[in-house]
Amino acid sequence: MNPIIQQHAETVLQFGDFQFHPYKRLLLQGERPVRIGSRALDILQVLIARPGEIIAKEAIIAQVWGDTVVEEINLRVHIAALRRALGEGRTGERYIANVPLRGYGFVGMVETQVLAAGQALVSPVTPEGRLPVMLMGLVGRDSLIRRLLAQLPHTRLLTLVAPGGMGKTSLAIHACERLAERYRRIGFLDLSSEAQGTSLVERLAGFCGTDTSASALCLLDNCEHLAGACAGAVEQALRQSPGLTILATSREPLHAEGEHVLRLPPLDLPEHNELSLAEALKYSAVQLFVLRAREVCYPLRLKPAQVPTIIEICRRLDGIPLALEIAARQVDILGLDGLMALLDSPVHLGMPGRRTAPARQQSLRATYDWSFSLLSAAEQQCLRLLARLGSAFSLEAAVDALGGSLLCQDCRFAAVCRLADKSLLQVEQGANGVRFRIPNTARTYMLEMPPLSLPGVAIPAA
Numbered sequence: 001m002n003p004i005i006q007q008h009a010e011t012v013l014q015f016g017d018f019q020f021h022p023y024k025r026l027l028l029q030g031e032r033p034v035r036i037g038s039r040a041l042d043i044l045q046v047l048i049a050r051p052g053e054i055i056a057k058e059a060i061i062a063q064v065w066g067d068t069v070v071e072e073i074n075l076r077v078h079i080a081a082l083r084r085a086l087g088e089g090r091t092g093e094r095y096i097a098n099v100p101l102r103g104y105g106f107v108g109m110v111e112t113q114v115l116a117a118g119q120a121l122v123s124p125v126t127p128e129g130r131l132p133v134m135l136m137g138l139v140g141r142d143s144l145i146r147r148l149l150a151q152l153p154h155t156r157l158l159t160l161v162a163p164g165g166m167g168k169t170s171l172a173i174h175a176c177e178r179l180a181e182r183y184r185r186i187g188f189l190d191l192s193s194e195a196q197g198t199s200l201v202e203r204l205a206g207f208c209g210t211d212t213s214a215s216a217l218c219l220l221d222n223c224e225h226l227a228g229a230c231a232g233a234v235e236q237a238l239r240q241s242p243g244l245t246i247l248a249t250s251r252e253p254l255h256a257e258g259e260h261v262l263r264l265p266p267l268d269l270p271e272h273n274e275l276s277l278a279e280a281l282k283y284s285a286v287q288l289f290v291l292r293a294r295e296v297c298y299p300l301r302l303k304p305a306q307v308p309t310i311i312e313i314c315r316r317l318d319g320i321p322l323a324l325e326i327a328a329r330q331v332d333i334l335g336l337d338g339l340m341a342l343l344d345s346p347v348h349l350g351m352p353g354r355r356t357a358p359a360r361q362q363s364l365r366a367t368y369d370w371s372f373s374l375l376s377a378a379e380q381q382c383l384r385l386l387a388r389l390g391s392a393f394s395l396e397a398a399v400d401a402l403g404g405s406l407l408c409q410d411c412r413f414a415a416v417c418r419l420a421d422k423s424l425l426q427v428e429q430g431a432n433g434v435r436f437r438i439p440n441t442a443r444t445y446m447l448e449m450p451p452l453s454l455p456g457v458a459i460p461a462a
Contacts, residue, residue: 013048015108016093018086020048027085039064040082043075047096047106052133054097054105079104094356097133107133109188131188131219134173139291139321140267140284141171147262148175152217152245153182155260156238159223159248162264163423163439164360164367165322168249171264172219176247183217183245192222192358197229204237212241224251224422225374231256251371252422263423266319273308280307285319292328300331309336316343318426318439323364326353346448349441368445371424378407382415383424383438387446392428392435 013020019028022045027034036044042064047055061075079096086095095108109130138145152158152175160168176186187207194200207218223230231254234246238258248254253261267285280286289310294300302310313336317323330339330351342348349365360370372380385401386393393401395416402412419425420436428435438446 012113014111014113015048015095016086020044034085036085037078037081039074039078040085043078043104044082044106047104048110051106051108051110052130054099054103054133056103060104088356097356105133131173131176131186134170134177138167138170138174139288141167141174144171144262144264145175145178148172148247149178151260151262152179152247155258156245157234157248157254157256157258158246158260158262159250159253160262160264161250161253161423163251163320163442164371165320165364166264166266167321168264169221172221172247172249176217176219179217183215184243185214185216186219187216188219188221190221191226191230192360194226197226197233200226200229200233201236204233205240208237208241208244211243213243215243215245216241217245217247220246220248222250223248223254224371227252227254230254251374267314267321267324269315269319270311273311275307275311276304277302277307280311283314285314285317285324286310288321289314289324289328292325293331296329297332306336309340313340313343316340316440318441320439320441322353322361322367323441326351326364329353346444349445349448364441365445368442371422372445375419375422375424379415379418379422382407382412383419384446384449386416386419386425386436387438387443389438390443392437394433394435398436 011022013022017030018034020026021028025041025045027036027041027044043060046060046063057072057075061070061072064075064078079098083096086093088094088096093108095106097105097107099105148158148160148171160172162168173188176188180186189203189207191197191200204218208216220230220234227250230248230250234248234254235256235258238244238246253259267288268283269285270280270283281290290300290302313327314324317327327339327343327348330342334342342351349368350363353362355362360366372383375383382402386398389397389401395413398416399409399412402415407415416425416436420427424442425436425438428437
């Protein structure tokens with residue numbers, strides 16, 4: 001194969017903790033050579049030469065195999081080997097994207113380093129990340145996109161807040177793509193693998209570079225487990241870099257100086273089940289469910305009698321995009337009635353999502369495991385008590401329900417406010433005042449837990 005990237009032996013392409021030496025045809029993870037087949041390495045060289053682009057399967061085959069006639073399955077086999085070598089599915093990182101009927105693309109952030117002869121590669125402490133390539137569009141978020149585009153020029157710190165699975169990252173990426181002409185530089189920093197956030201100040205400083213007055217937009221993704229560290233780091237970065245704007249995503253606000261918060265609501269749901277399919281499809285939750293179901297079950301011919309079932313499924317899943325997408329992909333196996341029956345049991349929490357999704361989003365149970373683990377023991381106990389209230393409840397009812405926790409009334413009030421702040425309680429504004437509610441899937445998760453008894457509170461089995 002002819003070299004795709006005209007580089008000399010001292011040029012290194014770095015992504016994640018991998019370094020690729022094109023001329024030496026060597027892939028390292030840290031200092032360890034990665035065992036990978038020659039064809040898989042050729043494919044990597046083709047894809048990494050054009051990061052962020054989807055390359056047609058025929059073009060990849062032509063560059064890797066030349067004039068040799070091969071079946072498409074050969075490409076799929078070597079792509080699978082390449083993904084295994086890069087650790088996809090084990091580490092939560094994703095580098096190779098597939099667009100059905102089109103081709104493959106390298107979606108990792110790639111940095112080029114040119115080394116002097118004999119110089120060792122030093123991994124950068126603060127790489128600037130590229131925006132991930134979105135392979136699917138958004139459904140029902142146009143008004144939020146417009147609001148983001150209108151609000152970002154007037155604030156330097158905006159945090160998208162919502163529970164897991166609501167589509168914060170996707171919304172933020174789509175907004176950043178539309179802002180490409182407004183900022184000289186746009187970058188992406190994913191904090192999901194950051195354990196302590198100790199390097200966050202350095203990573204932000206590295207993103208800003210030496211020209212601190214240049215307009216730059218940084219998407220700071222998955223901040224919830226580092227909210228305190230993020231608040232301090234972004235305040236420092238914003239003071240030191242006047243041209244910097246930060247768009248953050250988190251399950252709770254950062255509570256940093258100058259922060260503006262935009263909470264993402266669920267997708268729209270019909271108020272009544274007795275609608276025609278055309279009427280039901282005007283609601284974004286139904287749109288998303290039907291769209292994803294048709295992707296795995298084509299052709300999906302829906303009958304008028306099935307529309308109420310679809311609406312009820314969307315309502316049971318609270319209009320949460322991740323829950324709707326996971327459930328819709330079971331339709332080809334379970335059918336609509338089978339899926340509906342499954343939602344009556346905790347089994348639906350384990351329905352599998354995308355294999356390439358981050359570990360915390362590969363099922364609803366994994367999503368709630370992540371959120372629940374971020375709570376203090378007292379908050380966990382309070383949430384489990386509130387889950388027993390069922391439907392929407394008032395602040396007074398919530399405080400009363402926590403009476404058995406031996407917390408004082410002020411502490412119970414504060415606990416409810418903290419859980420709402422962390423997106424574990426939905427806040428509904430209505431004619432009768434503020435009401436709180438735990439989504440159906442989250443309630444199922446809480447109630448399936450074994451009885452818990454800790455000092456100060458005893459929670460009996462449901």
